[in-house]
Amino acid sequence: MKIGIVGAGAVGLLAGAYLGRHHEVHMIVRREEQRRMLTKNGIACDTLESPVPVKASRSLDEEVDLILLTVKQHHLPDVLDDGLPAGVPLLFLQNGMTHYRRASLDPRPCFTGIVEHGARKENDCSVRHTGKGVMRIAPLTDEGFGVYRRLFEALAEEDFPIYLEGRAETMLKKKLLVNAVINPVTAVFKVRNGELLTNPYLSDIARKLCEEACDVLSLSFPDEWDRVCRIAEKTGSNHSSMLVDLMEGRQTEVDAISGYILEEGTRPLPYHEFIVTAVRAIEWEEGGNTNE
Template identity: 40%
Template sequence: MKIGIIGGGSVGLLCAYYLSLHHEVTVVTRRKEQAAAIQSGGVRLYKGGKEFSADCSADTSINIDFDLLVVTVKQHQLQSVFPLLERIGKTNILFLQNGMGHIHNLKDWHVEHSIYVGIVEHGAVRKSDTAVDHTGVGAIKWSAFDDAKPDRLNILHQHNRSEFPILYERDWYPLLTGKLIVNACINPLTALLQVKNGELLTTPAYLAFMKLVFQEACRILRLENETEAWERVRTVCGQTKDNRSSMLVDVIEGRQTEIDAIIGYLLKEARLHGLDAVHLEFLYGSIKALERNTNKVF
């Protein structure tokens, strides 16, 4: 299968390494320097103190026919990707983003492509333009969006690996909302408080506020099993207790966060259904303020 990976960040490089073991993979990057480095040296993966490498191609444009495109850029970068995808022939496109802000876009996106959405449960940190550290084994979970046919991606399951499982889920909504509720509870609070994930459990005031955020998000998403969802939030928080969330890292390094994809989606849904979301509004405004402050020159 010819697979194009759009985005050369941590998730893009992780997918490129594992998928290139069994498929013909091309990484589509924004910068010519990164594309040239991948084209000449492939992708390197670090895991368990060992280094691995895999050959794959790279380019800065989508100029060949792909059987599958995997879009791994961050949510706020999608607006520059959509026009590129509109100019190519009909194909299969899998979107792997944090949050659900892109769902509103996809519902209004009138193209002939077969659209799939998914989540990434792996831990990964990009070390360079060509190298990624696989810090935690999870899974890629995906589902067909609207009228897309899931059997078109069956080949992805034929080479499933224990360290990189690819799992099909029948319904995209619970798949994405399950991940969203975790991101909404952990990422903005850790970014605002400047703490590692585990402190949300060990500090009573932080835990109490996280529960309020959780309850608002559940009401907006209409989750059926809140007890199970809350246990998942606590479990993820505990399992990643020594980690800094991606949103905290973005704030520290002065990058745009994914607050619009996560909390922004919830606030838009709340407005559509006439629901109050005072705690989510507070978190959204606070992270937006941090984004503005990190861009100031003192």
């Protein structure tokens, strides 16, 4: 199978490495330097024996069977308006839910997924697999997977499992909630995920954020708080993606995650209002509001 992957950050590199072992992967990147490195070296992943050869270019100039969109939320509009081929199924792999509405209106076959793996980009052609998990994929229309079911089933490997889910909205809400609790708190206070459990003050902030998000998203607080705690414990030594973005001077996805909850809320959400303002203040101070 020929697979295009738009975006070569941590998730894009991880997917490219695992899928590239048995499929022809074409990485689409913005920078010429990264294109050259991927073409020359392939993708190295610490859990795989050797680098995986991939194609790399700055635009998709050949036919593919599937396109994975692994760019950040704020880069999606440019990508979708950049002439992606018609008729090729798109798999959205973003944090947050702001892509959900737009993807639902796209005339192309659209699917969304969540990546429960931990990944850290080491350099332009190397990724560290910091936590093994699964990828979950769901259709964005009432038509379901249809003729594309076998396509997605063919992607799954024993060490890179893929589960096909029935309802995209529920799946995305649950992932959004975890991100809305763990990401901004760890980013603002510059701590690893596990400190949300060991620091009682951070735990209290996280709990309040979870309560507010559950109210907005119509999710069960006891169930979701338990899940947040389990994920924070499992990924305890990891830095969240939002903290990494701030550390490296990049724009975060706080608007697509916590900002989405603020937009959907019908009553005051003081903890979300504070945490969004705090992240934006750090972005402004570090220049992440302007850097890629």
